[in-house]
Amino acid sequence: MLKMQDVTVRYDDKIALEHFCCSIKQGEIVSLVGESGSGKTTVIRAILGLLSGNGKITEGDILLEENSLLKMTEKEMQKFRGKRIAMIFQDSSAVLNPIRTIGSQFVEYLRYHEKIGEKEAWKRSIEMLEMMHLADVENIMKSYPFQLSGGMCQRVGIAMAMSLRPMLLLADEPTSALDVTTQSQIVKQMMEINRKYQTGIVMVTHNLGVAAYMSDKIIVMRDGKIIEEGNREQILHHSVNEYTRSLLGAIPTMDGERYVG
Ligand SMILES: Nc1ncnc2c1ncn2[C@@H]1O[C@H](COP(=O)(O)OP(=O)(O)O)[C@@H](O)[C@H]1O
Ligand SMILES: [Mg+2]
Structure with missing residues (x-):
């Protein structure tokens, strides 16, 4: 599915990754x-x-299902x-917008990627939060990130990442x-x-x-x-x-x- 072939990454002149291969x-x-x-x-x-910074892939290729990501x-x-491809960070609360509710961010995320209405997006968000075994999900949707514990924020982050069914x-x-x-x-x-x-x-x-x-x-x-x-x-x-x-x-x-x- 994913192949990294001989990938070398430099930040300016400094090599951070050297001929890295994995699949x-x-x-x-x-x-x-x-x-x-x-x-x-x-x-x-x-x-x-x-x-980040001046990071550049200077050698090699990254293929997702035989398509080069570097040529996109x-x-x-x-x-x-x-x-x-979705991503979860070390601290999801730092990635979420602090002044907007979880619900509005989740709905916006889904609607950015898929042509669905607000109601449908809300329903999908709720389903994903429930899949992460979060309780009282309606309440979480109405909460601001700072109102949730670190563990809850990570579950929200994973729920969002998984909501588009990335491979x-x-x-x-x-x-x-x-x-x-x-x-x-x-x-x-x-x-x-x-x-x-x-x-x-x-x-x-x-x-x-x-x-x-x-x-x-x-x-x-x-x-x-x-x-x-x-x-x-x-x-x-x-x-x-x-x-x-x-x-x-x-x-x-x-x-x-x-x-x-
Ligand atoms: N934005 C950047 N600018 C310059 N050097 C960086 C940058 N990001 C990472 N590096 C350097 O690349 C190397 C690998 O870093 P990183 O991938 O963050 O390692 P890890 O995640 O294993 O801690 C380190 O030497 C780091 O200093
Ligand atoms: Mg790191």
């Missing part, structure tokens, strides 16, 4: 793990065509974003700002979405416990390069790479327990 099949969950600055966010932003015009990309969901540390219990609930809900809609997910996390829990494939990154990749069994139990092992040494908990095979 994601439909319904697959791939995690990118690695210390801060290893290039994880750069991968996600390169896919979206939204590199900005207008074509805008249509793709949201509809085919690929990009998530950049979506649980790192949350407490452990909420983190585990959100991870499980993302896995539920993945199963229900066969959405491919790229999960960026510095938490190898989360990566191991949810992923079909784990890519370990450092300094813009892939250090190692494999399924959870290979990475967790058979890695001989020193860097991976150092990440494993600091493996945080998922569900209050150390993740064990």
Whole structure:
């Protein structure tokens, strides 16, 4: 479904990603793990065509169902974003407009991408919020972002991202700002979405416990390069790479327990 071929990204002269290759099949969950600055966010932003600052893809190609995303015009990309590829951020409350209700933003988001009326968009929003196991969703629709907890905001963010049934969901540390219990609930809900809609997910996390829990494939990154990749069994139990092992040494908990095979 998605293929990154030999992608190199530079910010000015500095290489942030070097000959990066990966592929994601439909319904697959791939995690990118690695210390801060290893290039994880750069991968996600390169896919979206939204590199920050002077970021540029200087080599390679990114294909979504055999179509090069790099050859698309900005207008074509805008249509793709949201509809085919959606994104969840670390802190959805920072992305939502603070002075508008969740409902008005959700309805506007749906109507920007689809030709539907207000009523239909409201109904769809409610359904998506319910799918994220939020209670009293009518009330949430009338709330402002600051009136919701961090976990609720993330669920709203995921509900919006999933409302257009994207084939690929990009998530950049979506649980790192949350407490452990909420983190585990959100991870499980993302896995539920993945199963229900066969959405491919790229999960960026510095938490190898989360990566191991949810992923079909784990890519370990450092300094813009892939250090190692494999399924959870290979990475967790058979890695001989020193860097991976150092990440494993600091493996945080998922569900209050150390993740064990
Ligand atoms: N807008 C930017 N301008 C210049 N350098 C950047 C910018 N964004 C990221 N970088 C650099 O690119 C490298 C990878 O960063 P990033 O993808 O954010 O890593 P991660 O998400 O793994 O923490 C880092 O060295 C970082 O300093
Ligand atoms: Mg990052």
